Amino acid sequence: MARIERIEMRLVDIPPKVRRTDAIQSFVSQETPIVTVTDSDGAVGTGYSYTIGTGGSSVMRLLADHLAPRLIGREAERVEAIWRELEFATHATTVGPISALALAAIDTALWDLRCKRRDLPLWIAAGGAADRRPLYTTEGGWLHIDTTALVDDALAAREQGFMGSKIKIGRPHVAEDYQRLAAVRSALGPVYEIMTDANQGFALDEAIRRAGRFADLDLAWIEEPLPADDLDGHIRLAAATTTPIAVGESMYSIRHFREYMTKGACSIVQVARIGGITPWLKVAHAAEAFDMPVCPHFLMELHVSLACAVPNGKYVEYIPQLDELTTSRLLIENGMAVAPAAPGIRRRMEFRGFDGEEPRRIQPYGRRPAMKRMGMVIGIKPERIAEYKRTHAAVWPEVLAKISDCNIRNYTIFLREPENLLFGYFEYHGDDWAADAGKMAADPRTQDWWAIHEPMQAPLDTRKEGEWWAFAEEVFHHD
Numbered sequence: 001m002a003r004i005e006r007i008e009m010r011l012v013d014i015p016p017k018v019r020r021t022d023a024i025q026s027f028v029s030q031e032t033p034i035v036t037v038t039d040s041d042g043a044v045g046t047g048y049s050y051t052i053g054t055g056g057s058s059v060m061r062l063l064a065d066h067l068a069p070r071l072i073g074r075e076a077e078r079v080e081a082i083w084r085e086l087e088f089a090t091h092a093t094t095v096g097p098i099s100a101l102a103l104a105a106i107d108t109a110l111w112d113l114r115c116k117r118r119d120l121p122l123w124i125a126a127g128g129a130a131d132r133r134p135l136y137t138t139e140g141g142w143l144h145i146d147t148t149a150l151v152d153d154a155l156a157a158r159e160q161g162f163m164g165s166k167i168k169i170g171r172p173h174v175a176e177d178y179q180r181l182a183a184v185r186s187a188l189g190p191v192y193e194i195m196t197d198a199n200q201g202f203a204l205d206e207a208i209r210r211a212g213r214f215a216d217l218d219l220a221w222i223e224e225p226l227p228a229d230d231l232d233g234h235i236r237l238a239a240a241t242t243t244p245i246a247v248g249e250s251m252y253s254i255r256h257f258r259e260y261m262t263k264g265a266c267s268i269v270q271v272a273r274i275g276g277i278t279p280w281l282k283v284a285h286a287a288e289a290f291d292m293p294v295c296p297h298f299l300m301e302l303h304v305s306l307a308c309a310v311p312n313g314k315y316v317e318y319i320p321q322l323d324e325l326t327t328s329r330l331l332i333e334n335g336m337a338v339a340p341a342a343p344g345i346r347r348r349m350e351f352r353g354f355d356g357e358e359p360r361r362i363q364p365y366g367r368r369p370a371m372k373r374m375g376m377v378i379g380i381k382p383e384r385i386a387e388y389k390r391t392h393a394a395v396w397p398e399v400l401a402k403i404s405d406c407n408i409r410n411y412t413i414f415l416r417e418p419e420n421l422l423f424g425y426f427e428y429h430g431d432d433w434a435a436d437a438g439k440m441a442a443d444p445r446t447q448d449w450w451a452i453h454e455p456m457q458a459p460l461d462t463r464k465e466g467e468w469w470a471f472a473e474e475v476f477h478h479d
Ligand SMILES: [Mg+2]
Pocket: 197, 199, 223, 224, 249, 297
């Protein structure tokens, strides 16, 4: 089975094309952690997640320092095992959005890899329930947009075949929210869905008051009316209103969803930032057992495939934020979002920023090729040992810099007497040893250093052609 050989990580900043505001915040920038996994057969998978402006660098550090190194050498198809191991590796420090967003980038990359190896689009590989889902738009419903523009956008959306519009709520007074929603309902008539979203902006009493005031508007749902950790508040609100309650955008574990479902605290789940496709599907299937629809939040390019994969996928949310980063658009036919048919997680969608075409900020977080331990042996002339120790107590800085430059770490030399052997050990972190070794050999200061030390050494007669130090075989290690 193919093993993971290399991980590449990037953080791409995508400024929003339009102003996006809600009850508690403004969308500053889509920080997009991107992970690319390459396996031993050369197959490549790419995954990503997002923030709306903070925490992206923390996600990247978690990926680079703790998660990506654990992937090297793992069987790429063992997605469940990898997910569980990575989650456990960080459970004592980073439960919540940081770890979920980091895990999502990795897990999505592994699913992309899996789909490509099987030559299947994601919507088929993950279930294959339907090839398209209805779209609703959020792009014309931000909180700062005036009522006339809200109505115009909803009318235009219906003209294009959209099934509904999401209108942000959370204006200072309930009457303002009501007036805006009522204007849209009046202009669009009864057969058009109006979704609302409070972005966790209300306390319970205000949420109950507003839900009551909206009762005659026949809303499709009220999304995130309360803080996501207020389970009891959601239970009481759900009992107090006939409008469906949608949650999930700010929930980061399958158990959190379980609590909401079993206690009747919601009636629609919006799985989104839970840690990747693997847990996404579990929540969606659990929701099916409760007859709850799944209406994923944001990331329509990915979520169209997941909403199509499961039988209870209901709507896809239209926010064209990733258009800046991709070479193709979400395929929309008669207001329906069509699942990409190409193998993998996307259709004709390439991250143009990867090869520098686009003038946007891209922070590389390095590659993680397989680290290789190297051991080597050479003799030393006994009469030169004292001198050898003395020079190695103060190795020239240029020589040390070249060692690092050639992707060598933990370079250590041991001396064994009275056999008078030197044992060298180092860890090679590059992916082209011949090139790095050649680069070191071509360095003038390194050549000067070797010219001083080679006369002190006594190479083994059994060394291979071209070797000075004789390299040794690794037979065991334990981290
Ligand atoms: Mg929302």
